[in-house]
Amino acid sequence: MSYDISYNWLKELSSLANEYSSNIIQVAGGSALSTGWNVVLDELPFIDALCYSEGEKAMLSLLDSDDILNTISCDPWVTIDKINEGYIPKPLYEDLSKVISVDYDLVDLKSYGMKEAFSPFLINKIKKQFFIVTSRGCPYKCIFCASSSLHGGKMRLADLDSIEKHIENLQSKYGINVLTIYDDQLLINKERAKKFFKILVKFKLRIEMPNGLSVAFFDEELADIMKEAGVDTIYLAVESGSERVLKDIIRKPLNLNKVHPVVKMLQEKGFFVVGFFIFGLPGETEYDRFITREFIKNVAFDWSFFNYATPLRGSELYNICVDNNWIDPDYNKIGSVDMTEYIINSPGINKEELKKFIFDINLDVNFVNNAAFRRGDYQIAKQSFKEVLSRHYEQPFAHFYLSKVLNLLDPGSDQIAHHKSEFSGILREDPQWNNSAIEFNLINK
Ligand code: SF4
Numbered sequence: 001m002s003y004d005i006s007y008n009w010l011k012e013l014s015s016l017a018n019e020y021s022s023n024i025i026q027v028a029g030g031s032a033l034s035t036g037w038n039v040v041l042d043e044l045p046f047i048d049a050l051c052y053s054e055g056e057k058a059m060l061s062l063l064d065s066d067d068i069l070n071t072i073s074c075d076p077w078v079t080i081d082k083i084n085e086g087y088i089p090k091p092l093y094e095d096l097s098k099v100i101s102v103d104y105d106l107v108d109l110k111s112y113g114m115k116e117a118f119s120p121f122l123i124n125k126i127k128k129q130f131f132i133v134t135s136r137g138c139p140y141k142c143i144f145c146a147s148s149s150l151h152g153g154k155m156r157l158a159d160l161d162s163i164e165k166h167i168e169n170l171q172s173k174y175g176i177n178v179l180t181i182y183d184d185q186l187l188i189n190k191e192r193a194k195k196f197f198k199i200l201v202k203f204k205l206r207i208e209m210p211n212g213l214s215v216a217f218f219d220e221e222l223a224d225i226m227k228e229a230g231v232d233t234i235y236l237a238v239e240s241g242s243e244r245v246l247k248d249i250i251r252k253p254l255n256l257n258k259v260h261p262v263v264k265m266l267q268e269k270g271f272f273v274v275g276f277f278i279f280g281l282p283g284e285t286e287y288d289r290f291i292t293r294e295f296i297k298n299v300a301f302d303w304s305f306f307n308y309a310t311p312l313r314g315s316e317l318y319n320i321c322v323d324n325n326w327i328d329p330d331y332n333k334i335g336s337v338d339m340t341e342y343i344i345n346s347p348g349i350n351k352e353e354l355k356k357f358i359f360d361i362n363l364d365v366n367f368v369n370n371a372a373f374r375r376g377d378y379q380i381a382k383q384s385f386k387e388v389l390s391r392h393y394e395q396p397f398a399h400f401y402l403s404k405v406l407n408l409l410d411p412g413s414d415q416i417a418h419h420k421s422e423f424s425g426i427l428r429e430d431p432q433w434n435n436s437a438i439e440f441n442l443i444n445k
Pocket of ligand 1: 138147237
């Protein structure tokens, strides 16, 4: 259970397994359980034990065990009996070098893939995608992040030899061509990061890092090595264009003055640069949102993603919201936090206005003022709009701007009329989209 939202599936699976046989020993794990262990064991009677913190060795000890009940009585397993005796779970931090080499012979690879993260450079041939986490933890303490409560605020790094061997194996055995890296803070040790990407060069993979990287650690040398290694898209976790929000609310050590030069340098080297932003943190004002919107346009990210601030269990934001009674009661139960909804009731933030703001800023910066389109990089703009349609075919602004860009690239294309007609069709069916098209002045353009 990686996220709260998976709780309902866990609940259903657990009762199905129990219907099948009450003799099955049920265990569960994942980061959302490590922050919600007490609630889950209380609510799900068929779960015998939860794995607190990291689970690789814990699962192995269970599989190797001759006496499972005895094994789950040991750390890092948590049981209801142990809780009743006042047990406080202790985290288990793996030696990452020893858990890098996952044996994919035990995995149904066809069921294990995921769509690559948003990018105009997705691989078109048959995709053999594998995932890796080369480090765990992060020394920072952004208010909305649960990383420090899961990993103790420290970084652990797997050694580069074990990673190299693992990727060699993935290549020779399975023909890997896409590597997705899910570290929280991949670049923090810059020398290691440079060595790591140098190692990756020889594998000729497409490399993606959809978790977002820190602006602070980029320099030209690192960017060049990343490019050579097969990185084409850089996701930057910027979060806000307001110094005040970054410093006083999120407490993220980011100097906003560095963002524009880094983005420009990356774009000049041919990277597609994506920014991640969060809105709706308690204390954020309309002005903070306004300057963030201007900041995004000035920096000219190739694409930007916007999320609601979500009080994840284990984050400081969660504690603040609980202490102040700011979580909507409908969502204050495990399994009910949906990250696509805004669930904080803090003073000064109107939910409907925030929702409308996020809806509009996406249309504004990614479509109406699309940076690639504005600078005449029409191929990139075209691929970006196509990528939106491959995920959300009913997005009329993508149809509209795709028809515009096709008109510039290939004026004879019959796709121009097709996308125009899709645009008009969606507007006829959906009054909300129609209003947005009027608001952004797209009708009769
Ligand atoms: S959001 Fe990123 S930088 Fe901030 S604490 Fe979490 S992992 Fe670290």
